[in-house]
Amino acid sequence: MRLCIGSSLSWKTLKKILSYEKAEVSSPREALAKSYQFELIDDEKYWLDMLNDRNTTSHVYNEKAAKEIFERIKLYFPVIEATYNKLKKKYEL
Numbered sequence: 112m113r114l115c116i117g118s119s120l121s122w123k124t125l126k127k128i129l130s131y132e133k134a135e136v137s138s139p140r141e142a143l144a145k146s147y148q149f150e151l152i153d154d155e156k157y158w159l160d161m162l163n164d165r166n167t168t169s170h171v172y173n174e175k176a177a178k179e180i181f182e183r184i185k186l187y188f189p190v191i192e193a194t195y196n197k198l199k200k201k202y203e204l
Contacts, residue, residue: 121191125151151198157190
């Protein structure tokens with residue numbers, strides 16, 4: 112299993128890991144909260160920000176908002192990469 116870059120695929124990966132850990136979740140927000148509790152992610156705020164931006168981009172048609180989200184993506188990548196490395200080490204992915 113590989114943590115995919117992008118909040119949609121990442122939360123689904125976290126959901127699978129939580130299931131392996133016997134914690135069932137049914138939504139992205141719940142998966143992020145449980146992942147934080149299980150110490151799978153270190154910074155719940157960044158993950159929630161990523162989720163919010165992902166949800167916004169699904170419905171935004173405002174160029175300014177899109178550009179703002181695009182700029183934040185640069186901040187998210189190190190968080191995703193750190194999480195991937197943490198999970199890779201913990202679960203030998």
